[in-house]
Amino acid sequence: MAKKTRPSTFKLAVLSSLQFIRLLTWRTIHLHRDRLGREYNIHHGGKTNYSVFRETESRDGTPDLLAVLVVGFRLRFIGSNPLFHWMFQRICIISTPIWSGFHGLRTKLWMVDPESKNYLGIYEWAGDQNALAYAEWLTQILRPLSTRGSVWYEVRSNESLANYLEAHGPTLAVR
Numbered sequence: 001m002a003k004k005t006r007p008s009t010f011k012l013a014v015l016s017s018l019q020f021i022r023l024l025t026w027r028t029i030h031l032h033r034d035r036l037g038r039e040y041n042i043h044h045g046g047k048t049n050y051s052v053f054r055e056t057e058s059r060d061g062t063p064d065l066l067a068v069l070v071v072g073f074r075l076r077f078i079g080s081n082p083l084f085h086w087m088f089q090r091i092c093i094i095s096t097p098i099w100s101g102f103h104g105l106r107t108k109l110w111m112v113d114p115e116s117k118n119y120l121g122i123y124e125w126a127g128d129q130n131a132l133a134y135a136e137w138l139t140q141i142l143r144p145l146s147t148r149g150s151v152w153y154e155v156r157s158n159e160s161l162a163n164y165l166e167a168h169g170p171t172l173a174v175r
Helices: 009-026 082-100 128-145 161-167
Strands: 029-032 039-043 047-058 066-073 105-112 119-126 152-157
Touching: 009 029, 009 082, 009 128, 039 119, 047 082, 066 128, 066 161, 082 105, 105 161, 119 128, 119 161, 128 152
Parallel strands: none
Antiparallel strands: 029 047, 039 047, 047 105, 066 119, 066 152, 105 119
16 A cells, blocks of 8 residues: 655645635635734633734635634744834735645634734634644744744634634724
8 A cells, every 4th residue: 555645845835826826816815904903812821912913814615614723933033023023924925825725724814922922823724624734734834934842733623713713802902
């Protein structure tokens, strides 16, 4: 029996980018402003408020039960420098094609803890297996760019993003 191998990180990024082009063509990927500035209490090694700075929504037609994926990290090279974080939060949109075409993506919230400058992505996926496949891919990319030990993720099966967020805030709405 042949050993099943996972596609490379690069190949998955290329496939996602091709799907991103299809999503743009079908007009099923959008930036939203509904949650911008809202803070949510996310508990991972302590209670921390994370503020939403970007929201992306996509619909690829995957009919599966919803799952929430939470991914956390702290960037290694920019420390707590406010200018570098401001720049990162604006240019990270450039990475959209390499992650937004993954099978089953519904929503991604880009978040930052204003005090510690730790980052968080909260996603809604169609299917926990799709969420897990993406999390494994993403953590391969984040680990070399992040402070050692800061990259983590959690998949919550059969949970919607709306229910997850309701349980964690918002603590403050800034518009």
